[in-house]
Amino acid sequence: MAIGMPSSIRIGILLLAAVGLAVGLRGFLPRVFWLGLALVVGLMVSLVGQDAIRSAGPLPGWAAEGAVVTAEVVLTADAVVLDGSLGAPVVLRSSRVVRVSGRGGVTEPSAYVVLSGGAGLADLPWESTVLVQGRLALSPPEREEIATLRLSGSTQVVQPAPGWARAVDQIRSALSRSVRLGPHDGRALVPALVAGDTNGVSADLREAMRDSGLAHLAAVSGANVTIVLGLVLSLCAALRLPLLARSVIAVATLVGFVALARPEPSVIRAAVMGVVGVLALSSPHRSRAAPALGFTVLATLGWDPWLARSPGFALSVVATVGLVTLAADWSRRLREWLPSRLGLVAEPLSVTAAASLVTLPVLVAIQGTVSLVSLPANLLAAPLVPLATIGGLGAAAVTMLHEGTGMALGWLASLPAELIAQIARTWSRLPIAVVQWPAGMVGIALSLVLVIAMLTLGRAGVGWARARPVAAALLVAVIIGGTLPATALAWPPQGWQLVFCDVGQGDAAVIRTGPDRAVVIDVGPDSDQADRCLGSLGVTHVEAVILTHFHLDHVGGLASVLRGRQVDRVYVSPIHEPGAEVSRVQVAAGGIPVSDLTAGTVLGFGDVRIEVWAPTRRFAGGSVPNNGSVVVLVEHGDLSVLMAGDIEREAGADLAQRLARTPAMAAKASTLDVLKSPHHGSANLDPRLMSVISAPVAVISVGADNDYGHPSPVHLRLLEARGTRVLRTDRNGAVAVILEGTDVGVVSERPG
Numbered sequence: 023m024a025i026g027m028p029s030s031i032r033i034g035i036l037l038l039a040a041v042g043l044a045v046g047l048r049g050f051l052p053r054v055f056w057l058g059l060a061l062v063v064g065l066m067v068s069l070v071g072q073d074a075i076r077s078a079g080p081l082p083g084w085a086a087e088g089a090v091v092t093a094e095v096v097l098t099a100d101a102v103v104l105d106g107s108l109g110a111p112v113v114l115r116s117s118r119v120v121r122v123s124g125r126g127g128v129t130e131p132s133a134y135v136v137l138s139g140g141a142g143l144a145d146l147p148w149e150s151t152v153l154v155q156g157r158l159a160l161s162p163p164e165r166e167e168i169a170t171l172r173l174s175g176s177t178q179v180v181q182p183a184p185g186w187a188r189a190v191d192q193i194r195s196a197l198s199r200s201v202r203l204g205p206h207d208g209r210a211l212v213p214a215l216v217a218g219d220t221n222g223v224s225a226d227l228r229e230a231m232r233d234s235g236l237a238h239l240a241a242v243s244g245a246n247v248t249i250v251l252g253l254v255l256s257l258c259a260a261l262r263l264p265l266l267a268r269s270v271i272a273v274a275t276l277v278g279f280v281a282l283a284r285p286e287p288s289v290i291r292a293a294v295m296g297v298v299g300v301l302a303l304s305s306p307h308r309s310r311a312a313p314a315l316g317f318t319v320l321a322t323l324g325w326d327p328w329l330a331r332s333p334g335f336a337l338s339v340v341a342t343v344g345l346v347t348l349a350a351d352w353s354r355r356l357r358e359w360l361p362s363r364l365g366l367v368a369e370p371l372s373v374t375a376a377a378s379l380v381t382l383p384v385l386v387a388i389q390g391t392v393s394l395v396s397l398p399a400n401l402l403a404a405p406l407v408p409l410a411t412i413g414g415l416g417a418a419a420v421t422m423l424h425e426g427t428g429m430a431l432g433w434l435a436s437l438p439a440e441l442i443a444q445i446a447r448t449w450s451r452l453p454i455a456v457v458q459w460p461a462g463m464v465g466i467a468l469s470l471v472l473v474i475a476m477l478t479l480g481r482a483g484v485g486w487a488r489a490r491p492v493a494a495a496l497l498v499a500v501i502i503g504g505t506l507p508a509t510a511l512a513w514p515p516q517g518w519q520l521v522f523c524d525v526g527q528g529d530a531a532v533i534r535t536g537p538d539r540a541v542v543i544d545v546g547p548d549s550d551q552a553d554r555c556l557g558s559l560g561v562t563h564v565e566a567v568i569l570t571h572f573h574l575d576h577v578g579g580l581a582s583v584l585r586g587r588q589v590d591r592v593y594v595s596p597i598h599e600p601g602a603e604v605s606r607v608q609v610a611a612g613g614i615p616v617s618d619l620t621a622g623t624v625l626g627f628g629d630v631r632i633e634v635w636a637p638t639r640r641f642a643g644g645s646v647p648n649n650g651s652v653v654v655l656v657e658h659g660d661l662s663v664l665m666a667g668d669i670e671r672e673a674g675a676d677l678a679q680r681l682a683r684t685p686a687m688a689a690k691a692s693t694l695d696v697l698k699s700p701h702h703g704s705a706n707l708d709p710r711l712m713s714v715i716s717a718p719v720a721v722i723s724v725g726a727d728n729d730y731g732h733p734s735p736v737h738l739r740l741l742e743a744r745g746t747r748v749l750r751t752d753r754n755g756a757v758a759v760i761l762e763g764t765d766v767g768v769v770s771e772r773p774g
Contacts, residue, residue: 079129081122085158085169091124092155093171094180095135099284100219101144113143116167120151124158131168136161139173148191148284151181190281194219197418200428204436207443208410212436215239215407216414218283224731227443229753233450235378235396236403238337239442315339315346336384344380348477349373374400379476383469392459392469395449402445406438413438447727451753451772514559515769519658519761522698523555524751524771527725527732528575531665531698532559533656535627539563543654543665544570548578555756556583564589565627568619570652570667571595572603581610592616593625597640597650619652631657635664635687638680641672648701649673655690660764662690664715666700674700674708681714692716695766696759698723699741703733703750712740719747719768726752 084091095117102114115137121130137143137154146152155175161167183191194217201209210222220228231237254275258268276293283289319339352372378397386392393399413435421428459465514521523530525546532555533541540561546552556564564587569577572595583589592611596618598604608616623634636653640646651667669677681688694717700707703722720741724732733750741748749757755771 079131080125080127081119081129081131081133081158082160082168084122084124085160088157088159089124090155090157090174091122091171092153093122093135094120094151094153095137095171096120096151097137097146097148098134100148103141103144112138113141114138115143115146117152133169134167136167136170137173138170139177143173143177146177146179147183147188149183149187150179153178153180186281192422193282193418196421196428197414197432198222199425200417200421200432201414201436202432203429204433205440208436208438208440209432211239211439211443212410212414212417212432215411215439216282216418218289227446230443230446230450233393233753234399234446235393236399236442236446239403239407315342337381340381340384341377344376345373348376348380352376374404379473382473383466386459386465386469395452399445399449403442406442406445409438410435410442451726513756513771515758515760517760517762517767518559518758518769519661520656520663520696520759521555521559522721522723522751522757523552524756525549525551525555525579525723527702527728527730528578529570529667529698529702529723530555530579531723532556532561533627533630533632533658534559535565535630536563539565539627541566541568541627541630541632542583543568544576545579545583547575550579550582552579553582553585556587562587566591566593566625568593568632568652568654569595569607570665571647571650572598572600572607573647573668574603576668577603577607580607584610584612584614589614593619593652595637595647595650595652596620597637597647599647599650619654629658633657635680636667636669636673636677638676641676643672644670644706651700653677659761660695661759661761661766662694663696663698663759664691664694664717665698668701668704670701670704670706671708674711678708678711678714681711688714695719696721696768697746699733699737699748701732702728702730703737704730705734705736707737707740709740712744716744717746719749721757722748722750724750724752728752 097115097117099116103112117135117137119131119133119135121128123129135158137156139154139156154171154173154177156171156173159170159172161169182188194213197213197216198219201212203209204212207224207227210224210227213219213221214223228237231239254272258271263271280289280293349372352375356372374397378400382392413431417428417432417435419428420431459469519534521532523532523546526549528546529544530546530552531543533543535541538560540556540559540563542552542556542561542564545567564583567580567583567589569580569592580592592607592614594607594616619634621634621636621638625632625634633655634652635655637650641649643649645668648668648670649672651669651673653667653669653673654665656663656665681691691714694715697715697717697720699720699722702724722733722737733748738748749768749770751757753772757768757770760767760769
């Protein structure tokens with residue numbers, strides 16, 4: 023957080039004013055005030071001092087001028103690989119500057135820079151010292167790194183990583199090898215739980231963990247530190263080691279854990295909060311935990327002021343406040359109320375409930391949503407986390423001695439991690455998993471009121487519920503019913519014009535042409551899902567079925583859609599491959615006329631106009647049927663929707679070239695209301711096409727837990743880079759496009 027001289031002066035004036043006020047009231051203020059004032063003054067001095075040190079020397083000026091420099095830096099973090107779909111992948115690595123030469127001078131600043139380069143940058147060892155060349159650019163003021171150095175030459179390792187860093191890398195490598203035979207999600211989560219290595223965690227699993235309130239487990243958190251230190255201290259107590267020996271072992275364990283997970287800011291704050299958590303749960307003097315937490319927070323911010331801008335730090339602090347102030351008392355009371363056999367669940371239930379409650383305002387401020395399934399999901403995952411964490415650590419250690427035994431232990435450790443992933447996926451699919459909350463200060467204020475009300479009225483409410491269990495159960499049912507999204511209870515929404523059906527891994531869309539009439543584009547896989555979707559929409563007369571291409575996930579449901587409905591015509595792709603699915607369509611259609619569609623064809627159904635943009639020809643590259651997909655522009659009044667089928671890179675490049683040559687088409691492509699994104703969110707797409715298509719909303723029709731990795735992170739990032747909101751049928755259910763006059767809206771069955 024670069025303060026700059028004017029802000030530093032303002033802070034200094036405020037501090038002097040505070041000190042002056044304190045001196046004037048010194049006879050009336052307790053000692054705790056002076057201690058607090060000293061800590062705050064120390065924090066501010068550290069903040070201003072670190073800003074001055076960071077900004078000293080010519081480096082900031084060189085960065086502002088875009089100077090070309092030669093720098094000797096120490097790599098302080100693992101590589102972050104950015105999307106390479108628009109060219110070669112870009113690798114970012116945070117580093118500490120040792121020496122910089124440029125503009126005829128040499129400086130040795132106390133600052134950090136971000137290196138930006140090619141794939142080779144990712145292979146350099148952590149904590150090694152390298153010599154690099156490139157052009158500087160000034161970083162945003164809120165970043166700890168003062169500049170970005172875009173590399174333009176080769177990199178040279180001038181000093182290898184120290185022995186301890188190489189040992190840590192060997193342990194991390196052993197951890198990854200030990201779990202490689204485990205189930206897919208489990209082997210990705212174990213390194214995340216143990217060492218904060220989330221490279222293997224898929225985008226859909228990250229989203230599921232976020233929606234279920236388990237996102238904190240996918241990275242090193244205070245909970246991980248608490249688990250590891252708690253186990254070590256328990257073993258020390260069982261061995262009856264003296265207090266000094268326990269302290270030394272605990273500190274050594276903490277240092278090793280931080281090194282294993284990389285001593286980055288997020289890991290440091292997790293370690294600090296984890297230590298406070300262990301003290302709060304294990305110390306007989308729990309009243310000391312709150313002052314210790316306050317001191318620790320201020321000391322940590324004094325050491326690294328940039329943590330003040332970290333949402334993760336705020337969540338850790340607030341969660342630890344709940345643990346320190348509420349969890350112990352709640353656990354004791356629960357043990358009194360619960361049967362003796364259920365006493366073991368008192369502490370995890372209390373810790374989870376306390377952390378979930380007090381972090382609500384912070385979560386509202388960060389993401390604007392509330393997870394109603396966070397508490398039960400965390401309770402189910404709580405006993406699995408230590409099994410995966412401790413099991414992963416043990417597997418890594420054994421793998422370094424004997425690969426086969428270590429992999430067996432790693433497979434065992436990945437099983438509880440796999441269960442954690444399944445808990446996240448299952449709970450995140452519920453309609454009430456994520457509830458939208460009012461944005462801004464209003465939402466934060468409401469969440470604070472809710473937290474305060476629950477804390478003040480909670481005890482009385484529990485007593486009332488115990489005395490009236492039936493009434494309490496009915497009240498809970500009413501509250502849950504009230505949180506259900508209206509779209510889940512009243513579907514379809516009024517004014518729907520187009521609905522993307524949830525048919526799993528496949529496509530099916532319904533375009534309304536009358537009260538009970540529609541045009542259907544694709545019919546999903548071999549199931550009754552598309553038929554049920556049409557039934558829920560009240561469609562009895564299908565004026566046309568358009569099958570974009572002959573793949574089972576687009577044509578398999580044709581027989582069920584035709585059954586019991588009047589169907590006038592079937593349109594298909596002119597690329598009649600594969601033969602088995604072509605025959606399936608011909609048999610299902612029976613006597614219904616079947617015609618090919620090619621680019622340039624225009625179809626009209628009342629007020630609905632459908633313009634065919636592709637295909638123009640057969641593409642030999644990629645998937646021939648996919649690249650032969652029928653791509654249509656659907657227009658109804660002010661509504662404009664592009665249905666992109668399953669086109670891949672080759673057909674996408676062809677369409678992008680035709681848009682460049684045809685201004686009228688390009689204008690329509692740049693002013694869409696909705697895009698049906700191509701091929702279920704596949705990474706095999708043409709980025710040039712995605713760069714000329716502009717729509718505020720994109721719909722990805724995709725099945726949950728599919729084997730194709732759809733939608734891919736590359737595809738999602740391309741859409742997000744255009745500022746497009748993405749709705750997915752695997753998470754949002756069916757998606758309806760509503761047209762009311764000239765207003766276009768989008769509603770999904772499930773919020774997200």
